Amino acid sequence: MRKEETVDYHIKVVWHAISRMYNQGGAMKGITASSGFVLLNIDQDEGTPATKIAPLLGMESRSLTRMLKTMEETGLIYRERDTEDKRSVRIYLTEAGKKQRDFSRKAVIFFNDKVREAVSPKKLEAFFDVMTTIDNVIEENKNLDQKIQLIENE
Structure with a gap:
């Protein structure tokens, strides 16, 4: 079977193209495609338990841990102990994180609109x-x- 005949080849090629597109667009704002998707999955008001983010994105928790650390260092997020469950940590957006989240949301909507224009x-x-x-x-x-x-x- 040639690579062009495999399902995973097409998924990977297209995903890399999408990721590259978001990374290039996000570079001017200082975010990556992955960090943009993380921002989009953090509840703006309630925050999101750290343990819920990786499954939402299909990521390994180790990769997410490194990314969250970087995002915290760059001032996009902050962490707080959950007031109800002291064992849990919630991730919240900073003001800068909210702005980057809005940018990411607009980029995703723009791309999806373009796809919907081209695909029935x-x-x-x-x-x-x-x-x-x-x-x-x-x-x-x-x-x-x-x-x-x-x-x-x-």
Whole structure:
């Protein structure tokens, strides 16, 4: 099977193009695509538990920890102990973080509007259905990495 015939090849190529686009646009504002997505997933009023952010973005918690540290150092977020559950930490946006979040939101809306202008609603619906199915395949095969290792040993 050629790489152009694989599902993951197309997803990866397009995701890298999207990420590059957001990184280039965010560079002038001092944020990355990843930090922009983190900002978009922090509740502006209530904050968000740190443990909830990684699953929302499909990230490893180690990667998120490093990113949150950088975002805190650059003044986009701050952390506070949860008033109800002292074991939990909530992430809040600073004023600078709120401005960057607004910029990120506008960038995402702009890009999605452009895609919706170019792709019919029927095709978008089919795309979302396919992506949901792919995600379900991944979820149903959580031990896929172990299965791949077994294939390698055959």
